[in-house]
Each structure stands twice: as structure tokens, then as C-alpha cells.
Amino acid sequence: MARIVMKFGGTSMAGTERIRRVANLVRRHQAAGHEVAVVVSAMAGETDRLVNFCREANPLYDPAEYDVVVASGEQVTAGLLALTLQALGCKARSWLGWQIPIHTDNAHAKARIGEIDADELIASMQAGEIAVIPGFQGIGDDGRVATLGRGGSDTSAVAIAAAVGADRCDIYTDVDGVYTTDPRIVAKARKLKAVTFEEMLELASVGSKVLQTRSVSLAMKEGVRVQVLSSFVDDDAPLADELPGTLIVSDEELEGIEMESQLITGIAADKNEAKVILTRVPDRPGAVASIFGPLAAANINVDMIIQNVGREKGETDVTFTVPSADLVRTQALLEEHKETIGFNRIITDAKVAKISIVGVGMRSHAGIAATMFKAMADRGINIQAISTSEIKVSVLIDEDETELAVRILHTAYELDDASGAA
Ligand code: ADP
Ligand code: ASP
Ligand code: MG
Numbered sequence: 529m530a531r532i533v534m535k536f537g538g539t540s541m542a543g544t545e546r547i548r549r550v551a552n553l554v555r556r557h558q559a560a561g562h563e564v565a566v567v568v569s570a571m572a573g574e575t576d577r578l579v580n581f582c583r584e585a586n587p588l589y590d591p592a593e594y595d596v597v598v599a600s601g602e603q604v605t606a607g608l609l610a611l612t613l614q615a616l617g618c619k620a621r622s623w624l625g626w627q628i629p630i631h632t633d634n635a636h637a638k639a640r641i642g643e644i645d646a647d648e649l650i651a652s653m654q655a656g657e658i659a660v661i662p663g664f665q666g667i668g669d670d671g672r673v674a675t676l677g678r679g680g681s682d683t684s685a686v687a688i689a690a691a692v693g694a695d696r697c698d699i700y701t702d703v704d705g706v707y708t709t710d711p712r713i714v715a716k717a718r719k720l721k722a723v724t725f726e727e728m729l730e731l732a733s734v735g736s737k738v739l740q741t742r743s744v745s746l747a748m749k750e751g752v753r754v755q756v757l758s759s760f761v762d763d764d765a766p767l768a769d770e771l772p773g774t775l776i777v778s779d780e781e782l783e784g785i786e787m788e789s790q791l792i793t794g795i796a797a798d799k800n801e802a803k804v805i806l807t808r809v810p811d812r813p814g815a816v817a818s819i820f821g822p823l824a825a826a827n828i829n830v831d832m833i834i835q836n837v838g839r840e841k842g843e844t845d846v847t848f849t850v851p852s853a854d855l856v857r858t859q860a861l862l863e864e865h866k867e868t869i870g871f872n873r874i875i876t877d878a879k880v881a882k883i884s885i886v887g888v889g890m891r892s893h894a895g896i897a898a899t900m901f902k903a904m905a906d907r908g909i910n911i912q913a914i915s916t917s918e919i920k921v922s923v924l925i926d927e928d929e930t931e932l933a934v935r936i937l938h939t940a941y942e943l944d945d946a947s948g949a950a
Contacts, residue, residue: 529561530695531653532768535663535685538572539702540759541605544612550759551612553700558618558658560767565649565659565692567685568609570601575664575678587856591636595665595675598637599625602662602681610660620658623649625673630666630687632674635827639674640742641666641683644691653692661688682743690750697752698768699739700759705774706731706738708943709795713934716944720793722775722785727793727886730920734884735798739776747776779888791889791896792941797930798882801831802855803912804848806862808872811844818869819846822861828854832882832915832924846871847913849924852878880912881930884922885937897921903940909933 534557536550550568558564570578578598582589606622613620628649632639649659663681668674676683682699689697706728707717723731725748732741738756747754757773766772777785809815816835823830834847850858855878862874890896900921904911909932913924925933938944 529563530769531563531565531692532557533565533567533685533689533692533694533697534768535567535681535697535699536569536609536759537681537699537701538569538574540700541568541570541609542572544608547605547608547612550700551609551616551618552763553759553761554609554613554658555616555618556763557767558656560769563653565653565661565688565694566609567661567663567681567688568602568605569663569681570605574601574604588860592668592670592672592674595636595639595673599662599665599673599675602664606660606662610658613658613660618658619656620660621652622660622662624662625665626667628661630684632666632668632676634668634670634674636668636672636674638677638827639666639668641676641687641746644687646688646691649688650692676742677740679737679740680742682740683746686743686746686750686752686754689752689754690746695753696768697747697754698773699743699754699756701738701756702758702760703738703756704758704772706736706756706776706794708793709934709938710736710797713797713931714938714944716938718943718945720774722777722782723793724779724782724888725776726779726919727888728776730884730886730917731794731796734796734882734886734920734922735800736794736796744776789889790887790941790943791893792885792887792943793889794886795934795937795941795943796884796886797934798884799927799930800852801849801880801882801924802852802858802876802878803880803924804850804855804858804862805875805877806846806869806871806873807875808843809846810870811842815844815869816846818865819862819871820848822865823850823858826857826861828858828861832913832922834913849880849882849913879927880924881927881933882922882924883930883933883937884920885941886920888919890919890921899940900937903936904933907932907936 663684
């Protein structure tokens with residue numbers, strides 16, 4: 529018998545029929561003797577719909593009110609799953625973020641989870657009741673509902689797993705594991721039996737949305753065993769205990785699982801970045817700080833940064849990327865600080881994509897980035913910006929070339945599934 533957390537994403541929760549399948553899967557795991565907590569996402573498309581309402585109401589929306597709106601999607605699915613489980617004869621109840629409670633900080637729309645007091649939750653699980661928890665939401669120090677950033681239900685699930693001391697956190701989604709790249713873009717993507725925390729962290733942070741970045745860092749920190757697997761399975765499919773999906777593991781554990789290690793583990797694409805160019809910024813100490821200080825204070829994550837060599841004496845262009853969702857606020861903030869920064873013009877481009885290759889093999893092998901640049905050059909893809917870390921290289925390109933770039937890199941690093949998939 530184990531204590532498990534089962535998390536279901538938006539596609540798995542889209543409509544009463546799918547919720548019934550989820551309920552059945554949960555019931556089977558409880559029937560196998562497990563204590564079960566379930567974390568659910570809003571129905572697919574629902575959070576986007578709610579975000580759009582906020583934008584229509586006020587493009588410069590107050591993040592605290594945005595949270596009030598977007599947290600509602602998960603409340604609906606949590607209640608519906610509890611009802612469906614009860615209809616199957618299971619004991620089940622929903623626990624909203626404030627009821628557990630899941631404490632977060634006050635960074636509305638991208639809050640971080642702090643303490644979770646799980647005593648009551650554990651007692652209810654031990655009494656054979658299935659705990660159904662809406663993902664994505666908690667309660668801020670200010671006493672108001674807070675959400676965890678897009679894709680945040682993964683983080684809710686891992687946090688709950690850590691808080692209840694779960695043996696495993698199973699993240700059910702619409703693909704049957706983590707692949708070398710998004711299997712919806714590259715049909716020849718290969719499923720990985722396991723991937724290390726570090727690589728998954730990089731892949732998630734550069735746009736493999738299969739897991740939210742914070743869920744991976746939290747799992748790494750708390751030592752939570754995470755499996756990514758499909759909820760779209762037959763009623764007699766093996767239970768998650770047989771590990772049909774992809775496990776997120778430590779370096780040491782990986783050695784025992786994946787026999788041959790590749791130079792590159794995965795490739796990710798992110799279309800949710802926007803490029804900002806500030807022209808003719810004074811080339812003097814403090815200029816860059818005056819740009820990024822206000823953005824940091826507004827919780828806007830700047831990613832790639834390039835400061836060009838000054839064209840004119842004493843002036844330079846500064847290029848950087850921010851999440852597309854923060855572009856309007858970024859522009860407004862920069863305009864507000866125009867005097868202090870002293871730039872001439874803001875040029876923005878939301879039609880860019882960041883393509884990244886990730887693999888621990890980079891630590892010990894030279895020339896990996898060169899292969900990437902050459903493969904892209906051979907197909908005439910222009911690189912607008914580059915950034916690297918110890919196990920990652922990212923390039924910024926025209927958004928229209930995203931799929932092509934991912935495919936050619938997948939082939940260039942010999943990741944294509946040889947088993948003949950189309
Ligand atoms: P959920 O609603 O279950 O949270 P998401 O849409 O957030 O699901 O994440 C699952 C999706 O992640 C898949 O449908 C797939 O298109 C995408 N994805 C991106 N990169 C990968 C990858 N390397 N492996 C598997 N899926 C990936
Ligand atoms: N529903 C939220 C989103 O779409 C959270 C999640 O599904 O993880 O971002
Ligand atoms: Mg997700």
C-alpha cells in the first residue's frame with residue numbers, strides 16, 4: 529500500500545465524460561489499497577478563456593483580481609470530480625486552496641507556495657476518503673486567493689505530495705511521458721523512460737510545457753518521486769505502480785535505467801517570448817540597471833539579454849526577451865522610466881520563438897552548440913539572439929520557423945525514433 533498523489537491536466541478533465549474516466553482511474557488506484565489525493569486542472573481551454581475576460585475588462589489588470597477570476601476553473605473541476613467519485617460509490621471531498629490551507633506569497637498571478645498544513649488532509653486520506661484538490665491555487669499572506677502561474681497545477685501536485693509525504697506523484701496528461709521533444713511537433717520524437725531532475729528543469733524552463741518549471745525544482749528539493757503518464761488509457765491498463773510513464777530521477781538513478789546516454793536529451797520550443805529592443809541607450813554604468821530594475825520590481829522575468837557594441841559613440845542598443853504575457857506591462861514601465869533610462873525608441877517583436885537544446889552531455893563534449901548553429905544555417909534560419917547555460921543552448925528565431933527548426937535539430941542530434949514512426 530502506498531500514499532499517492534494523482535494529478536490530472538486540462539485535457540483529462542475536459543467534460544463530464546472524461547471526468548468519469550478520471551474518476552474510474554482514481555477508484556482503481558484506491559481499490560488497489562492506496563491512499564489517494566487528487567489534484568486537478570481546469571477543463572482544457574478554460575483558463576485561457578478566463579484570462580481573456582480579464583484582458584478585455586482591463587488590459588493592465590490587477591493581478592489579485594485576475595487570480596479571483598482564473599482560480600475559478602479549478603474549483604469547478606474539483607467539485608465535479610468529487611461528485612463523480614461519489615457517484616461511483618467512493619468517499620470523496622474537495623479541498624479548496626484556502627481550506628487546506630495552501631499558503632503562498634503575495635506575488636499574485638505567479639505566487640510561490642510556502643507552507644502547507646496537511647494534517648487534516650492526511651487524516652481524511654487515512655480514513656479512506658479521496659481528497660480532491662484544485663490545482664493552481666492557494667491563499668496569499670494577504671488572505672486573498674492566489675494562483676501559481678500558468679501550468680501551476682503540476683506544482684500544486686508536487687507540493688501536496690511533499691506535504692503528505694506521498695510515495696509518488698503521478699502527473700497524468702495527454703501524452704504518455706516525456707519525449708525528446710514535443711511529440712505533437714515531431715512525430716519521430718522518442719519517449720524517455722527517465723529524465724534527470726536537472727535536465728527536466730532546463731527543458732521545462734525553456735518551454736517544454738509538459739511540467740511547470742517550479743514543479744520540477746520543488747520535486748528536486750523535496751525528493752518527490754514524479755512520474756509523467758497518460759490518463760487516456762483503457763480500463764484494464766496497468767496501474768501507475770508499474771511505472772508505464774517517464775520517471776524524473778537523480779543522475780545516479782538514471783544510470784540504472786537508461787543504458788545509452790545521448791549528447792542531447794531534449795529539444796524545446798517556446799513561442800511565448802517577445803523581443804524588446806531599446807535603441808540608443810547611453811553607454812555608461814548604471815544604464816542597464818535602470819532598465820531592468822523596474823522590470824524586476826514588477827516581477828517581470830527577463831530572459832535573453834544582448835547589449836550591442838555602441839554604434840554611435842556613447843550609445844548602444846539593448847535587446848532582451850520577456851514573456852509575451854508581460855509585453856504590454858513591460859512597454860508601459862519602460863515608457864514610464866524613459867527619462868531615467870534615456871533611450872530613444874522601443875521596438876518590440878512578439879513573433880519570435882526560442883529553441884533550446886538540453887543535455888548533461890554538454891558538460892563533457894565540445895562542439896554541441898556549433899552543430900546547432902550549422903544545422904540552422906544550412907536551412908537558412910537566422911539566429912537573433914543566443915543564450916547558454918552549462919547544459920543548455922537557446923537561440924531566438926522567427927516564430928514561423930519554429931517547427932522546422934525543432935525538426936532539423938532533432939535529426940541533427942540523432943534523436944529521431946528509428947522504429948519507423950512517421
Ligand atoms: P496538462 O493539461 O495535462 O497539464 P500540458 O498541455 O500542460 O498538459 O502538457 C502536455 C503537453 O506538453 C503535451 O500535449 C505536449 O504537446 C507538450 N510537450 C511539450 N514538450 C514535450 C515533451 N518533451 N514531452 C512530452 N510532451 C511535451
Ligand atoms: N489551469 C491552469 C492553466 O491552464 C493551471 C494548470 O492547468 O496547470 O495554466
Ligand atoms: Mg500543464
